Amino acid sequence: MSTAESTTSPLRDRVETVFSVRPLTVGLALFWIWVLARWTTDFVLAGVFGLDRGAPFVPAAPFLTTADTVASLATPLGAAGAPLVWLADTLRFTADATAYLPALAHGIWTTVLLTVFSVCLGFMLALPLSVVRVYGGRWARWFALSYTELIRGTPLLAQLFVLYFATSLTQVLRGVPGVGVGFIPAQAFWVAVISFTLNSAAYQSEYLRASLESVDGGQLTAARAIGLSKLEGIRYVVVPQGLRLALPSWTNELVYLIKYSSLASFITVQELYGRTSTLANETYQYTELFVLVAILYLALVVSASALMDRVESHTATAGVGHTRQWPLS
Numbered sequence: 001m002s003t004a005e006s007t008t009s010p011l012r013d014r015v016e017t018v019f020s021v022r023p024l025t026v027g028l029a030l031f032w033i034w035v036l037a038r039w040t041t042d043f044v045l046a047g048v049f050g051l052d053r054g055a056p057f058v059p060a061a062p063f064l065t066t067a068d069t070v071a072s073l074a075t076p077l078g079a080a081g082a083p084l085v086w087l088a089d090t091l092r093f094t095a096d097a098t099a100y101l102p103a104l105a106h107g108i109w110t111t112v113l114l115t116v117f118s119v120c121l122g123f124m125l126a127l128p129l130s131v132v133r134v135y136g137g138r139w140a141r142w143f144a145l146s147y148t149e150l151i152r153g154t155p156l157l158a159q160l161f162v163l164y165f166a167t168s169l170t171q172v173l174r175g176v177p178g179v180g181v182g183f184i185p186a187q188a189f190w191v192a193v194i195s196f197t198l199n200s201a202a203y204q205s206e207y208l209r210a211s212l213e214s215v216d217g218g219q220l221t222a223a224r225a226i227g228l229s230k231l232e233g234i235r236y237v238v239v240p241q242g243l244r245l246a247l248p249s250w251t252n253e254l255v256y257l258i259k260y261s262s263l264a265s266f267i268t269v270q271e272l273y274g275r276t277s278t279l280a281n282e283t284y285q286y287t288e289l290f291v292l293v294a295i296l297y298l299a300l301v302v303s304a305s306a307l308m309d310r311v312e313s314h315t316a317t318a319g320v321g322h323t324r325q326w327p328l329s
Helices: 003-022 023-049 062-137 137-151 154-165 170-172 189-216 217-225 231-265 272-283 287-317
Strands: none
Touching: 003 287, 023 062, 023 287, 062 137, 062 189, 062 231, 062 272, 062 287, 154 170, 154 231, 170 189, 170 217, 170 287, 189 231, 217 231, 231 272, 231 287
16 A cells, blocks of 8 residues: 555544434534533533533524514515524524523423332332233232233223322422432422333233243253253343343333323422423413424434344344344444
8 A cells, every 4th residue: 555545544434434424413513412411501510610500501582683684575476485494493493492402401301210219129029020910929929910910991080080189199208318309300290200100010911921921931940950940041041032132112112201201290290291391381382482392202212212222232142133223333
């Protein structure tokens, strides 16, 4: 290779790497940079340096001024000015977004917490339920089946209302030290976490049960043959294989909870949908705000799917299933 070729090759590789980055990757990266910057500013820096919590990073005035200018140029053009009208509307939407995004970022924080707690705690309940369904005794299987069918057969919103309005759970949580103080959410949030955990556990247990049953029965027999007890064989041989097979279904449950976390707004939890609804009722800008929140939910769902796709790729085993080709990879 000549000196010129060896000199330009690294530069060419860097240029090709830059242009190979997909727009969706860039969009998600910018979204999370903004979210993390917003959380850091409002939850950390605002208290330390006395900054104005919730102040927009970008002022809305320049967008509004530009929108008015573009709209005035479009008026004399009649039908031919439709693209300019569309541009002016986009600029006005951007101006509205800059004003509302700080409040919605706090809603994203609550939505993320609610989803992560519910999925993780639900998994901790779902795993023993699924093992009991497959390997437990008659009465244990009956109990696990009754629980899953009861939860899956009733609406999540009804379960949420029962726990919040028809039980003393709210009063009990209100008396727990620290609940509702500082950055710790109030009792309604924890009622929602409990409700979503119980609901998610039922669905996750069915996903895990199907995965455990798909593991060849000879695996457990081989584990017993080398001296492991039945419980040890389930724990060290069957469950790890089943968890790998359950990842696509677990991704579906994660996406499900991100969207259905909006039901927590019905018991006063100010997650993403709840904050959006409150702002819309105050400003009457329903279209702008709900279009904006739809974009934010889409960003959360796509981020979760991309993250789980990475997990599937790292845990994939040759000859067992396959991973989908996600646009970010």
